[in-house]
Amino acid sequence: MVVLSVRGLTKRFGEVVANDHIDLDVEEGEIHGLLGENGAGKSVLSSCIYGLYRPDEGRIFLRGREVHIASPFDAIRLGIGMVHQHLTLVPHLRVWENIVLGREPRRGLRVDRVRAFAEVERLLEETGFRLDLARNAGELPIGVQQRVEILKVLFRGAEILILDEPTAVLTPQEVDQLIETLHRLKAQGKTIIFISHKLREIFALCDRVTVLRRGKKVGTLPVSSATPQMLAEMMVGRKVFFEFPRERLAKEEVLFELSHVFTDLPGVPLQDVSLKVHAGEILGIAGVEGNGQSELAEVVVGLRKPKKGKVIFRGKDITAIPPKGRILQGMAHIPEDRHRRGVILDFSVKENLLLGFETEPPFRKGRMTLDFARIRDFARQKIQEFGIVTPGEDTPLRFLSGGNQQKVVVARELAFHPLFVLACQPTRGLDVAATEYLRHILLGVKREGKGVLLISADLDEVRALSDRVLVMYEGRIAGELSPESDEYQFGLLMGGKVLHEA
Ligand SMILES: Nc1ncnc2c1ncn2[C@@H]1O[C@H](COP(=O)(O)OP(=O)(O)OP(=O)(O)O)[C@@H](O)[C@H]1O
């Protein structure tokens, strides 16, 4: 039975048609994937169904009856819940308090804490989730916080759950757990709309999938009759290549080096980390997230000082040189947390494309003024080159879809011909075409005889791009593997099994 049905849904933002007469039918008890490139309209469509946006045209039916969803409050009343990409828990409240928040059972005017706790416990039992209800939400790993978000939605009686890119912030292990959780909810009769860019997740999880492209629906099909190539082509509108030829181009010359680096708290202390990136090489860092990769990245860019050891760039000791100085010498950085480090949401696309470089020679005219025409042309060129979906270069970054905001950072960081690029989770949140493009760019950097240090929790990505791979575990380099080594070898090292050197 069709439980949720959308007809001709249209949503415009000024000139942008984010959703263009979209029809969608979701069957009761299915997991329905929503696929599409960055800016295709997935978040807008789900926000319309959840009452966050009012569609300009179109109708929504629940179990055959037309409904008017004017706010999330209406949606919840109708049994529709949404788990957002960014988490919304109150960090200093306990897990159970977060779950009942705004929906607390009361006795008179007081919150009935005993009953609230009991109700949450019952929900846990029903759903088979395991959680420590008494912990503060802020102390939990992201994957667990997300489980709390799901429970929160279930506590409000949701029968239809919308998850907007829930795996973007998760480690591979957490993704597996989430997939298991969602299978269980499906078995209990819940209906799930699942948004993701990862074809592998769509195949592991969904019954049917609907593909959007530039605001329009391309089609809906059963996952069992689809192939990854097919879905990728439906999303992008052209052929997509997943395989890259591996070329050995590494030279003798060491471009970048860490030599016996140790760091202190906070974070995961690095213990005797040494690595060399040669000219013409991509060195990959694999590992379960939280094993020192972020700390390593901070040492590389100069945000964290080693307690011991050296950072060497083109033969020179740069351990004492601050981040800006390193950039000026030709180092670039695609940061992991692009929202915190990479962009200013209230600035325009153009300004974000230049951030930190606006006073550099090509954009400066004379001593005091900037060459605005040149800046505009530069921005337009980058928008085209990276396929950034935006009404124009002057649009505030806030109005771009999540993936398009990321493209802006990537475009900027690679624009000034760096000699060495540190790329941290570079394709996270990017769609198939943007991922493909970015990978080509990183390979291009290598082909030009420059160096790349690639940190990614996506083992497939690390293996696809790297010439050599180091695995990190608890702040150390657990070992080096060739990208062709089998997955089991990687698994062992990632799980902390140190291969002893002969
Ligand atoms: N509040 C807004 N104001 C103006 N434009 C918006 C707004 N929200 C979304 N858009 C535009 O609508 C289009 C669809 O955006 P949406 O966020 O739905 O994309 P998406 O498919 O979720 O992409 P991503 O995978 O990158 O998250 C984009 O072009 C975006 O710039």
Ligand SMILES: [Mg+2]
């Ligand atoms: Mg989105």
